[in-house]
Structure formats: structure tokens, C-alpha cells
Amino acid sequence: MYGWIWRHLPGPLPVRVLEALVLVAGVVALLMFVVFPWAEPKLPFNNVTTAQ
């Protein structure tokens, strides 16, 4: 998977590295600001209230 991605990155090595970093940053941002906030309430980690 990663090898496939790497092979499909255009440009010389430095550019590829940069692109890879951008990709990683994008994925992390997506997880942090979209996926995790969405999933977190559904996970049994931090419910602090009692039934009322």
C-alpha cells in the first residue's frame, strides 16, 4: 500500500518526501478534526453523566 503510494508520487525524491509529508499531515488532520470528533461520542471512554 505504502509502496504503491510512494511509487505513484511524482517528482524527484525531495518532492516526493514533501508530498508524502503533506499526505500524512492531511490524513492526520482529517482524523483529528473529522473522524475522531465524530467517533468519540460513540466510544465508551468518556461518559461522565448519570441518568437523570
Next chain:
Amino acid sequence: MSYDPPPPQGGPSGPPPGRPPRPRPGPPRPAPPPVAPEEVTRNSPAGWDEPSALRPPTPPRGQPRSGEPRHEARHADSSAPRPHTPPDRAPGGRRAAPETGGFGGSLGGSLAGADERGYRGRYADDPDVVPGGYGGATDSRSGRYADEVDAVPGGYGGATDPRSGGYAADADVVPGGYGGVADSRSGRYAAEVDAVPGGYRSAADTRSGRYAPDTGPGGFRRPVPPAGGPGRFDGPDPSPLNRRLNGEPDQSFRGEARGGEARSGDPEPLSPGRRPRPGPPPAQPLAQTPAQPLAPSAVPADATRYTNAFSGSLPPPPPPAGLPPAGPPQAGAPRPARPRPRPVDPPTEVIARVEDDYDAADRDAEDYEDEYEDDYYDDDVADHEDEKPPAPEDSTARKTVRTVGELLITAGLVILLFVVYEVYVTDLISAGKQDDATHALDDQWNANTVEPADAQRQAKYDLIEGQAFAKMYIPVFGPDYKFSVVEGTTDKHLEIGPGHYVDTALPGDPGNFAVAGHRVGKGAPFNDLDLLDSCDAIVVETQTQWFVYRMLPKSGEVANWAQSPKAKDPKCAKVSPLGGSYDKTVGQEVVLPSQGEVINAIPHFTGTAPEAQQVALMTLTTCHPRFSDKQRLIVHAVLAQGYPKAPGFVPEELKEQ
């Protein structure tokens, strides 16, 4: 003999042979000369014909160069090349391109390429000439740091590949069959020219230092000087290249020149052995002997010619015409006949280049030969290496396993990232929201200034879900433990800070002031709630008042509370088991999430009790155990003290540690 065959290619070669066909064998050159003339003459005719046809191809180099005098020569060479640049090109190519056979052209082209390089500089482009058959191929590859020029003629053709690097340039000329190969490689500080004639082939390798080109092969190395040239030429290079390199009029040149080989002078002094004189061996001998003799006489003129050639005046124009004439003379009486016409070229600017000492040092003919060969092989090897066979493709199973493994690793990383998000990132996000809520609350409080003296004033709350209405402090958790309490206990509200259960009592009022807060992440206001001990203060600040709640005795302390040392602690002055309806209400308990009765007005009391009988309680709820929501940690506190707010007044309970 061998020459004869080459002639075609070489018509050029023919001439070259005279020159010396043998690049390396510098010595042999002498022989060639004589032959060269003959050949030249012979070649020239045939060669020309072919070359002329061929020449067109070469143009690439020639074109650019053409502009320059040298270029012209080169062009001639290039055009001629195929034939065999080796011999003829030099002569014909440079001076009388037309005259010379293909070789002349090729060699000239190669040489020209070298020269150009030299002039161009480290960063200059590389021209490659690769003649095929009678044609020539030019391949230029430029690397940042190295330039190389290789000429590899095939069959009767010749190939020249110049590669220039920032710091080194190599030019190799490798003539095949009747063709010649010239390889010149220049290192930063040295240049070499090697000529390796095989059978009819001759290879010239020139390596030049950054700033100067050298002619490695003894034969090739010809002193630039015209006069000196001849002698060297004879010996070392029969090949036109050498001659050219030397910039001298080679014997061959003479012969050739006579034949109309203007080239002898012209071509590139620098260029490595453009001509791989094809028939070096045979030709060489012939050429050499005759050439030498000729050289001397001719030399001067040649020298001038060469200089001219270098000068860049391509004008070998005469050559063509001269060549033919020269050719005959050469054959018959080679050198002398030289048609000076070639000299055509005005003195060349180029010559200067050659000047690397290193080159000179390296120039040993023998070394050149060896190096040449080595290099040659190395090149082949290198090429093969470049062509590394692709690794065998992985099987489907292997790909699958690898992909699954990568996905699992990715999943693990995502989960780790989630933990980081949950524990740290949400803290950052919540901190921002908490600050916003606190500022909003401060603004509200400051806007609605309350008269501190108005003791009768009823606490006023604007309870809007999501907005803070009070601040809470737990002094034992540190002086910086401060949170604004918002209304509501949804996830959205709790992101901001501790949330007040809607519909439960307000601070200071009888009943149960219940607040929920996160224990992990999102500011984790209740992270250490389990560390809270009985009688510890929980201070709540509203717009108008301070309320000090103290934690009730824990379940284990209730029984003997009166006798416990704690009971005598000033902090616990107003704390004691409540008893009665509150007999199940203790300082700390752990319950199930479904046990909502802990936040009732009277915890765990299902009945109804008049507000007058209710105690002012505060209840804190959070998850338990940490990182889990299986249970709830509950802390009950009782109102112990209240103060009206006053400027500069701070409850002493806030200073408890």
C-alpha cells in the same frame, strides 16, 4: 589492406590511417602517413561521396558549432563521420569536410564536440555523436559535475558521446570496424586522450581537465605546435583525432592535407581522437613512415592550418577542392602535396583550453591505452548496471499479506493517534472553549455590577445551556484549579467545562447542585476527583456570592466520625454525616451510570421531601474508572459557608492546600 576496407568508412579513415590510425600506438603513426595520403586520396573520393551523404546527419553538432569556424570543421567531420571519420574526417572534416570521408566528419564532429565542451565550460551541453554504419551517432549527456564525450562509430560509422560534468569532461572515441571510437574523458584537473586502434579500428580517448583537454595517446597527443605535431602525430596518432587534438598538422594530415586535408590543422586540437583511425595498424605503418617525413616539411604549414582551424575558422572550404587534389598527391607522394588550402582556418581561439597540466601528466600514451580499455569496459559494465533487472514481482499472496500487515500497522497507528487526540488534543480544544466561556462570564459579571452591600439581593442567574454561569475552585488541586461551570451536560457542553445538570439546584440553594465533568481529556476537570478527601473545600463563585462546599465523610468515616481526629479539624466544623433522609449520602461513592438518583435533591431518596428539609448539597459526577465509562464516581459535598462577593475579597478557603 585493412585500410582499404576502412576507406569506405574511412575514406576518411584512409586519410587518417596515414595520420595514424592508431591512436595509442603513437609510434606506429609514422607508417600511416604515407598510407594515409594514399588512402586519403582514395578515401576522399569515395569517402566524400559517402560522407557527403552522411554528413547531413551529423549536423546536430555541426550546426551549433557550425556557426563557429570550428563548427564548420566539425560539421564537415560530422557529416563525413560515418564513413570513417577516423582517417578522413580530420582532414576533410575540418578543413575540407567534404574531402574527407565519413571519418573525417565523424572525427571532426567528435573533436568539435570536445572543443565545444572545453569552451563551453563545466556546465556546457554535451554533444554526442554516434554514427551508425557510415553514419555517426552523437550522444551528449550532461551531468552536473561531469561531462563526457564519447564517440562510438559502428561499422564504418563512429560514435561520439560527449558528457560534460561540472568538474570533468570525458571524450571517448571508439571506432569500430573501419570506424573509430573516440573517448575523451576529462577529470577536473586532467585530460586524456586515448586512441585505440583495433584491426582497422582505432580508439581515441581524450580526457581533459576542467580547463584543458589532453590527448592521452601518445599518438594522439600531438603538440599543438604545428611543427612538433608532425613527429608526434606520426608516432602516436595516426588518427585524425590525434592530429586534430594536437592541433598539428599530422603527417597523415599532410598526406591528407595534401589530399586536401585541411582538417589536419583545423579540427579540434582538443578533441580526443576523433578519428579512430580504422585501419590503424596497416595504415599506420604506412602513414607513419611517409607521414613523418612529410610532416616536417608540411608541418609548418599545417601548424598554421591547425591554428587556423582552432581559431575557429572552419573554412576548410579549400579542403574539398584541395582534398581531391591532395588525395592524389598523397597517394603518390603524400605529404608534400598537401594543399595548404586547408589552413583555411584562421587561428583558433580554442587552443587555449588545452592547458591542463594534469592532462599533460596523464597523457602517457600507454596509460591512455590501458585506461581507455578499462574505461571502455567499465562503461559497458556501468551500462549494464544501470539496466538492473527489475526485482521479481511479488506473488499475490505476498502482496496480500503485506497489504494486510500495512493496514494493521496503520490501524494501530490510528488508534495511537486517537489516544493522543483524546488525551491531549481535546485538552487543547477544550482549553480554548473554556477560555471563551470564562471571558464571556467575566464580561457578563462586569456588565451587571452588583452592589455588594445588597445582602438581600437574590442571586441572579442567566441559565443558558452552553454558557457559563459560575466558577468552581478546588483549592487542594492547586491554586490554578479553576473552571467555569456551564449549563447543560451534553458532550458539547462538557467540552467547554464542568456542566450543570439541568433542573438541579443552583449554587447555594437547598437541594442538589449537581455538576458533571470529564475525567480524561477535554480539560479533564475531574481527573483527580478520586483524590478528594472529606472536608476538602469546593468553592463556587457566582455573580454575587461565594459558596464553600465541603466533602462529606466517606462511607468508612461515617460510623466513627465524631471520634475521628478529622471531626476536630476546623475545616470539618460544619461537616458531619447528615443522617436521616441522607443516610445513604456519603462523601464518595461509585455507582452505575444508570443510578441517576445520586443527583436527586436528596440522593438515593426516592420519596419527596419539602424544600425546607433539604440540605444544600453539591454533587460531582465523572466516569470511573479512568478511561472507562462502566461506572460513575460520585462526590457529595455540603454547603459549609457562604460569602457575599466584595471587591478584593477572596474566601480564605481558597488558600487551603
